[in-house]
Amino acid sequence: MPFEEKMTWVALVVAIAVPIWYFATMLGRLQTTAAADINFQTPLIVAVVASVVLTVIGAIVMSIATSVTSVARGRKPEDDIDRKDERDKTIGRRGDLVGYYVASAGMVGVLILTMLEADYFWIAGALYLSFVVAMVVSSIVKLVAYHRGF
Amino acid sequence: MGKPTRVTNRIRALRFEAGEMTQAELADRLGVTRQTVIAIEQGKYSPTLETAFQIARVFGVPLDDVFGYPKDK
Secondary structure: OOHHHHHHHHHHHHHHHHHHHHHHHHHHHHHHOOHHHOOOHHHHHHHHHHHHHHHHHHHHHHHHHHHHHHHHOOOOHHHHHOOOOHHHHHHHHHHHHHHHHHHHHHHHHHHHHHHOOOOHHHHHHHHHHHHHHHHHHHHHHHHHHHHHOO | OOOOOOOEEOHHHHHHHOOOOOHHHHHHHHOOOHHHHHHHHOOOOOOOHHHHHHHHHHHOOOHHHHEEOOOOO
């Protein structure tokens, strides 16, 4: 598996796991508190920071795992970790473009919520959801391209 | 599902003729990942023109000997 594909798997897992925690937390608070009074700011900051930290940890773990398998095969680790070729770049661009379209569609929903003067809670949630769905779709498009070809 | 590209290639045969060169060796000489060589061989990915010329140069043959494109029926 190319290193870039491994990093795409990391991005996909993080893009699914962290938002599940955030939205589960928010749903729990919605049971007892009105949307306008919910403190969503702290969990949202935690979610964003956690995504960055988990991605970095994932990159470190993948780098170590790749280095170990490279050495076991008698190859230099940098030959497998540092090598991002034309196919990786093309797949990355394809996935990012689809992610951009998904995020843009999500922004329309966010705009509608602002026009309806929805609570900040819903606007922030919709914004976060848009980015998350864009990241998930983008990662899936990349993984499909890696396996099915294009 | 059909192959995403109609471009055919003889890379596997050329590797065999070149002393059974491995996919990893070819990838190292091209500066691409082994998975990219596999994808090209299986017709799942069409390389850039530059990489196509580099592949031909590795085997010391013209581009036409590496890649083909079927005529329309």
